Amino acid sequence: MTDRSIAHGSFTVERTYNHPVSRVFSAWSNPEFKRQWFGSPDPAKPNGVFEFKEGGREYNADRMGNDDFVYDVSYRDIVPDNRIIYTYEMHMNGRRISVSVATIEFTARDGGTRMVLREDGAFLDGLDTSAQREAGTNYLMDQVGLWLDKQ
């Protein structure tokens, strides 16, 4: 039986781009633009779903190593040249592993654009299999290595 649990986590990333807000916003709203910076570099990958509007859906499936990932987005709030808010689920090998809300804000600053992306997520069921626990150990060992290098 799967142990059930929820862990909450957040992160924020920010950038300042030397471009007007409308151009930076279009990198998100225009599918041809977004494809050039967002995701899989594999040209053979079939186009996912992309509906940039409130209530619209974005869907991408990807394989990384031995794992299949699905990224299923629902756009909730779009204010052109100002903000984008979406919720999304991630699935790994057919199992839902997280549900999150992401907000992206665009602010004109000094002729350029300040862009802030924040995600708040609920991570489900500990992502807990013994293989993942072993992977967790390997990750920890890598972190220890980095930490030791700094000592």
Place this chain on the structure above:
Amino acid sequence: MAILNVMLNQEQTLDAMFQALADPTRRRMVDRLSRGTASVSELAEPFSMSLPAIVQHLKVLEESGLVTTEKVGRVRTCTIDAGALSMVEKWINDRRIGWEKRLDRLGAFLDALPPDKPAG
């Protein structure tokens, strides 16, 4: 399973874990336990050091929160603390790093656009 998010803001706890893992014997012990629980004697078996020395290492690992032990009858069983190795922190870190790279690519994409290209 214990949740790691309480540890996400506790640098000291992570430091204790890293200190515990600074020793190669303890790293090998943690590596062994990541593949399954073990009794103290099973854990000591591959090492050419005394049992008290192993027990001392185990104490450090327990104090760091990485390992929990339980005595049932005469046998002490050791387990990796599931909360310590939750994948949540790694997952969030991976997400954040993924976005840092994407946003760098976004910047490069914008810089490569012709100056008067109309917005899509």
